[in-house]
Amino acid sequence: MSAPTAVGLERAEHPAERPAERPAEHPADGGAALRVVVVNGSPNERSKTMGLVGVILDTLGGMLPIETSQIDVYRLGPGFTEAAERDEVSPDVEATIRLAEQADLLISATPVFRGSYPGMFKHFFDLVDQYALANKPVLLAATGGTDRHALVLEHALRPLFGFFQALTVPVAFFASAGDFDGTTLLNPRVYGRVEMGLNDVMDLLRTRATGTHAPNA
Amino acid sequence: MAFEIGIMTFGEITKDPVTGVLPSPRQRVRETIEQARVADEVGLDVFGVGEHHRSDFVGSAPTILLAAAAEHTENIRLTSSVTVLGSEDPVRVWEQFATIDLLSAGRAEIIAGRGSYTESFPLFGYDLKDYADLFRENLDLLLKIRDRNPLTWQGRFRAPLADADIAPRADGDTIPVWVGVGGSPASAVSTGRLGLPMALALLLGPIASHLQTVELYREAAEQAGHDVGALPVSINAHGFVGRTSQHARDVMYPYFARGMMDNNHQRGEGFLLPRSAFDAQSSPQAGLLVGSPQEMIDKLLAYHELYGLNRALIQMGFGGMPQQEHLAAIERLGTEVAPVVRREVAAREKSAA
Numbered sequence: 119m120s121a122p123t124a125v126g127l128e129r130a131e132h133p134a135e136r137p138a139e140r141p142a143e144h145p146a147d148g149g150a151a152l153r154v155v156v157v158n159g160s161p162n163e164r165s166k167t168m169g170l171v172g173v174i175l176d177t178l179g180g181m182l183p184i185e186t187s188q189i190d191v192y193r194l195g196p197g198f199t200e201a202a203e204r205d206e207v208s209p210d211v212e213a214t215i216r217l218a219e220q221a222d223l224l225i226s227a228t229p230v231f232r233g234s235y236p237g238m239f240k241h242f243f244d245l246v247d248q249y250a251l252a253n254k255p256v257l258l259a260a261t262g263g264t265d266r267h268a269l270v271l272e273h274a275l276r277p278l279f280g281f282f283q284a285l286t287v288p289v290a291f292f293a294s295a296g297d298f299d300g301t302t303l304l305n306p307r308v309y310g311r312v313e314m315g316l317n318d319v320m321d322l323l324r325t326r327a328t329g330t331h332a333p334n335a
Numbered sequence: 336m337a338f339e340i341g342i343m344t345f346g347e348i349t350k351d352p353v354t355g356v357l358p359s360p361r362q363r364v365r366e367t368i369e370q371a372r373v374a375d376e377v378g379l380d381v382f383g384v385g386e387h388h389r390s391d392f393v394g395s396a397p398t399i400l401l402a403a404a405a406e407h408t409e410n411i412r413l414t415s416s417v418t419v420l421g422s423e424d425p426v427r428v429w430e431q432f433a434t435i436d437l438l439s440a441g442r443a444e445i446i447a448g449r450g451s452y453t454e455s456f457p458l459f460g461y462d463l464k465d466y467a468d469l470f471r472e473n474l475d476l477l478l479k480i481r482d483r484n485p486l487t488w489q490g491r492f493r494a495p496l497a498d499a500d501i502a503p504r505a506d507g508d509t510i511p512v513w514v515g516v517g518g519s520p521a522s523a524v525s526t527g528r529l530g531l532p533m534a535l536a537l538l539l540g541p542i543a544s545h546l547q548t549v550e551l552y553r554e555a556a557e558q559a560g561h562d563v564g565a566l567p568v569s570i571n572a573h574g575f576v577g578r579t580s581q582h583a584r585d586v587m588y589p590y591f592a593r594g595m596m597d598n599n600h601q602r603g604e605g606f607l608l609p610r611s612a613f614d615a616q617s618s619p620q621a622g623l624l625v626g627s628p629q630e631m632i633d634k635l636l637a638y639h640e641l642y643g644l645n646r647a648l649i650q651m652g653f654g655g656m657p658q659q660e661h662l663a664a665i666e667r668l669g670t671e672v673a674p675v676v677r678r679e680v681a682a683r684e685k686s687a688a
Contacts, residue, residue, distance in 0.1 A: 296519030300467035305520040306554065 151183040151329035155221035159228030159239030161192040166261045169301040170293045170308070171227045174259060177312050181320055185329045187221075189214055191242045199238075204245050215242070219250035222326045223257060224284075226275060230262035234274045243278060251282035255319065255326060258290035268292040285322075289315030336567060338639065338680040339646040340673040341381025342374050342665055343416040343571060346394040349655030352593045358655070363393045364400065366658045371404035373662050375411040377669025382408070383416030383446065383571070383648050388454040391597065398431040405439035413439055416571055416648060417448030417515035417534070421469035422455040424493060425477040426501055432510055433503045441506040446534045446571075447474055448515030449522070465492070471525070474514070478529075481509060513569065516548065523548045527555030530566065534648070537572040542622045542637060549642050569646035570638060573653055574624025576631050576667040583626050586660055587651075588613050594654025624649050628671035635676045639683070 154175065160167040168188075178184055191198070197208025207215065218224060228235040258275045262268065271290035279286045291312055297305035346367050350357045358366075371382045382404060384397040394400065401413045413435060418428060428445065436443035449470050456463050472490045479488055480501050489495040513532040516522040526533045533552050535545055553563050573591065577583025588610055596605035616623040624634055624647070638644050649668065652661045 297521050298467075299471065299521045299525050303521075304524040306524070306551070307520070 149183065149324065150327040151185045152178075152323055152327040153220075153222040153329040154178065154184050154186045154225060155218050155223075156186065156188045156225040156227055157218055157239070157242060158188055158190045159192075159226075159236050160190075160261075161236070161238075164301045165229070166293065166295065166298050166301050166303075167227050167229050167259070169298055169303050170259055170261055170291060171225060173303050173309060174225065174257070174291060174312050174316070177309075177316055178323075181316060182324055182327065183329075187217055189218060189242070191238045194242075198245075199241070201245065204247070207245060215245055218242075219247060221254070222328055223255045223323060224251065225257045225259060226279070227259040228261075228275070230260055230267040230270050233267075234270060235260075235278075240278075243282075246282070248282070251279065251284040254282075254284050255287060255323060256282075256284040257287045257315075259292070260290075261293050261295075263295050265292075265294050267294070287315060287319050289318060291315060336565075336645045336684075338644075338677050339380035339412075339569075340635070340668065340676060341379050341383060341412070341414075341646070341648045342370065342668065343381075343383030343385065343414075343648045343650050344370060344394075344652050345385040345387055345650070346392050346400065347594065347597075347653065347655055348391050348393060349590075349593055349597060351655055351657065352589045360393050364403075366661075367393065367400055368403050368407055369658070370652070370661060370665060371411065371413075372407040373665050374669065375408035377666050379411060379665070379669045379673060381412045381414055381444075381646070381648055383414045385416050386419050386450065386455070387452055388458055389452070398435060401435050401443070402438055405435055405442065408439070408442075410442075412442050412444050414444035414513075414648075415446050417446045417450065417536075419450035419452075419455050420447040420473045420477065421449055421466055422459045422461045423473065425473045425480060426493075426496075426499075428477060429480045429501060430503070433505055436506040436510055437503055439506075443505075444511045444513070445477070446513040446515045447477065448534075448536075449517075451517065451536075461492075468492075474529075477512060481505075481512060513567075515571070516552075518545055518548050520548065520551050523552040524555040527552040527557075527561070527566075528559045530556055530559060530561035532567045532569065534569040534571055534646075535642075537570050537622050539616050540622055542620055542634075543641055544622065546641065567645035568642060569648060570642070570644060571648045571650065572622060572624050573651075574631070574649040575651045575656070576628055576664045576672060577626065578667075580627045580630055583630075584614065584617055587625050587656070590652075590654035590656045592654065597654070628667055631668070631672045632675045632679070635672070636679055639676075639680055 156171055158168055175186055194211055197211045201207040228239045256279045258271050260270050271292055276286055293303055293308045297303055297308055344367055346363055348358055348360060348363050374382050384400045385394050386397050388395045397415050404413055432443045432445050453463055461469060469492055472492055476488055479486055484504060485498045485500045486496050487498055513534045514526040515534045515536055516526055517536050549568060556566055557563050575583050575587035577586055592608045595608045615621060617625045624631060635647055651664045
């Protein structure tokens with residue numbers, strides 16, 4: 119399994135916005151690729167949050183063709199952090215936010231800090247257009263020190279996307295520190311939940327795919 | 336698989352909450368060896384010493400204590416409970432345990448753990464950020480050293496080994512390597528995948544609280560193609576065998592509460608474990624191994640039934656238990672508890688076969 123964190127920074131237009139690591143190969147599926155954008159709320163280069171996302175992307179990529187981009191909110195820089203309003207962001211950050219707004223599937227993934235998502239993560243969504251995520255499939259994923267934080271998915275993340283009138287995937291994914299060896303997710307129960315949660319929405323996601331499918335690109 | 340019962344110690348240096356006396360390090364190392372000697376004499380199977388790098392413990396160099404214990408014992412297995420493998424050089428770990436194995440005619444064992452204390456990492460120049468990677472790499476190297484000599488090996492954290500001769504070799508065929516697991520699903524899964532015996536560290540809580548951990552361990556082992564039936568599972572748990580139920584609880588409580596106060600912090604401070612909480616932990620549905628010999632027999636058999644357990648290492652001196660009481664409990668464990676538990680487990684396994 120390879121997580122998108124393995125993507126070389128030098129290939130990105132902006133260090134915080136990482137281009138597609140896959141299209142995955144889908145000989146049986148000639149359809150369009152699902153353009154997946156991960157908004158990653160972890161400050162760490164190697165993170166458990168992205169370890170969990172790696173499992174989600176691998177599972178998803180096994181079900182339909184996908185193209186993946188990753189936005190690391192902690193690496194967007196002063197053009198992001200100094201902006202109080204959308205029209206104050208730098209051009210590259212503007213392009214990054216647009217990427218999230220135009221995704222076929224948004225994966226919102228964050229560690230739990232001080233009982234909720236980090237402020238930097240919220241700042242990203244404070245800059246997203248009020249209606250840009252309406253009816254957009256959004257998948258919720260979070261990691262925390264213990265399972266006591268699991269409801270952050272339902273009590274913090276889902277209401278955020280409720281504001282946006284987004285189409286959140288019913289099953290959200292949580293893993294705690296004890297489920298990982300370093301940043302590698304080991305707990306088979308979490309793998310099973312990812313499989314189940316993605317299966318629930320597979321028919322929907324197929325209808326939303328707008329990317330160009332180019333397996334050998 | 337024969338059921339094994341043993342004891343373990345951290346070699347704490349704790350002020351006696353009753354008398355106010357702080358034992359000297361010299362007294363504590365001698366007492367530690369005496370515990371091993373008595374455990375051996377009363378027929379217990381295992382003696383373990385934990386590793387802690389602080390002045391309120393004498394266990395910073397457990398291999399040296401185990402070597403001394405080897406000279407005062409005949410039959411008992413000598414193990415680390417645990418070796419903090421992430422901050423050790425696996426070559427040195429092997430050399431030391433192989434030497435103990437020679438001194439003790441094949442009684443050495445290693446329980447490799449990540450460690451619940453982190454002092455050793457800055458002490459030996461390791462970065463806690465590498466905690467998981469260090470343990471994984473060092474365990475890999477330790478197992479390879481055990482399997483073959485000379486060895487060529489390369490990793491991230493230490494100099495590569497090119498056709499390295501690592502000596503001495505084990506006294507017999509091998510030295511058992513267990514993995515200490517604190518109960519996290521990931522540790523259970525990675526230990527199962529490696530097909531290594533699992534020593535589950537228990538503290539407090541319901542007796543069944545680690546069922547999922549053991550289940551994940553066995554599932555992972557089976558998926559990796561290991562013979563699950565041949566993989567032993569142990570618990571390392573606190574406890575005390577008294578003359579009676581009341582005696583056991585009354586003797587253990589003040590020391591255990593002191594040990595918890597010194598080592599188990601909330602908001603950066605120790606807190607008093609209330610007697611009511613301790614008594615609740617001593618009930619049949621809770622995990623603490625405290626009571627009369629008959630209560631201990633019942634609880635160990637309950638553990639065996641729940642987890643398919645093969646071994647219990649009981650820490651009876653936590654919090655500076657006076658040596659006289661500690662030795663008396665070791666004797667009760669060896670003479671009144673262990674023979675009955677071994678016999679009952681053997682009978683269960685025979686009727687299951």
